[in-house]
Amino acid sequence: MSQVNNDNTTNSILSNLNIANKNKDDKNSNELGQSAFLELMITQMNNQDPLSPQDNGDFIAQLAQFSSVEGLERLNNRFEEFSGSFMSNQALQASSLVGRQVTVPTEKTLLFDGGIVSGSVRLEESTNDMRINVYDEAGEQVSAIPLGSRPAGDLSFRWDGQNVEVNGELLDWIGGEEPLPGGEYRFEVLVTQDGKTEQLETALSANVNSVSMGDDGRLTLNLAGLGAVNIGDVKQFN
Template sequence: MSNVNAISNNSLLSDLSIANKTADEPQSNELGQSAFLELMITQMENQDPLSPQENTEFIAQLAQFSSVESLDKLNNNFDSFTNNFVANQALQASTLVGRSVTVPTDRTQLETGDVVTASVDVPSSSSDITVNIYTESGSLVDQISLGVQPPGELVLRWDGQNAEVNGELLDWQSSQENGVEAGLYRFEVMTQANGESTELATALSANVNSVTVGSNGSLVLNLAGIGAVSLTDVKQFNE
């Protein structure tokens, strides 16, 4: 038994004691590498000398801890990568401030001296197309007749006084003598499809006032006259 006691008090185990080497390290509720080794050494020192644990048991514990530690490091690296990716996205998105984007909506802000771009998907069964433009209070200020348009994307540009469709200036002028004032306007694009009056979905341009990062890491654009819109909802980035 004296030999067993001599082994249990061996100076080698004392030299390996983590307690003496980590006295100044900050305490944590997590079982780190140092705490795990200290626990294992304590287990070795206090094992039953008549029935000691097999070496394979200690090796298995080390292997298990190494696997858990590797997974923890992988998670930390992934979190760091995600944070860097979001930060990089936010930095790139910040360059959109002051620019114009097109998003699915029926209303937007017309700025003084600026142009609103409307994108409309025209079905093959449509006939004459009319664009009604309303003020924020609901008053009709302009009505633009576009006639029959080919199926596909129709792009209307309107500055409050003149309009063009697919790059061609229309022979049309606003009913307002000096054009409409800057403000929030709602667009209604109507056509006859399959014998019924149908409103077509529109996407309108809007200026980006600011960019924010949502709680889930998603990027949100704050658009003039529209409000918060996810970056993923942007249909087009305008020049």
């Protein structure tokens, strides 16, 4: 498995994957090439029993079979070249993710000093009471953010440890006198519908520390505070 980090990411992953300068394996010396096959067939014709010669159809069948095998071999070679090119492009894309933020399904993430945590939830139905509770690493509630009535649909929010912006609008609600310090925080988004309170699934932002690429070309993001996350689980590239 290859890993991409901040140190010369592009050259590192290409070197580790050995894509850019990949050497082709030497052909097996026992492999039957086209010229060898034709020479063998001519020798077979010269040495066949004149009283019982091989039917022409048999020779044609041999040629057709060899042509099919040769065509499949060329197709496999082309596919390997295409696969190598695809993995090379994946490697270049992976290197650009390091240092950026992505949004993934999770309840907790890291807030860096002076940074912002962005998140999103989806309301299947409208609600007359929505709120976000924030807990620190010790499990103590450090913030309670009332959002009031909200229509059905996607809702995004940004939190800097003090103030909250919802769907691009800064709330009048003000947090503490000072922003909360950086650290790990857990977010609980609650809605009340028909007298019942339900917790919604949240997606939060996290920093990409490094990217790992498996031999099969699959990318795994190593996120700050969260660990390894499959790139297919990413909801948004920030």
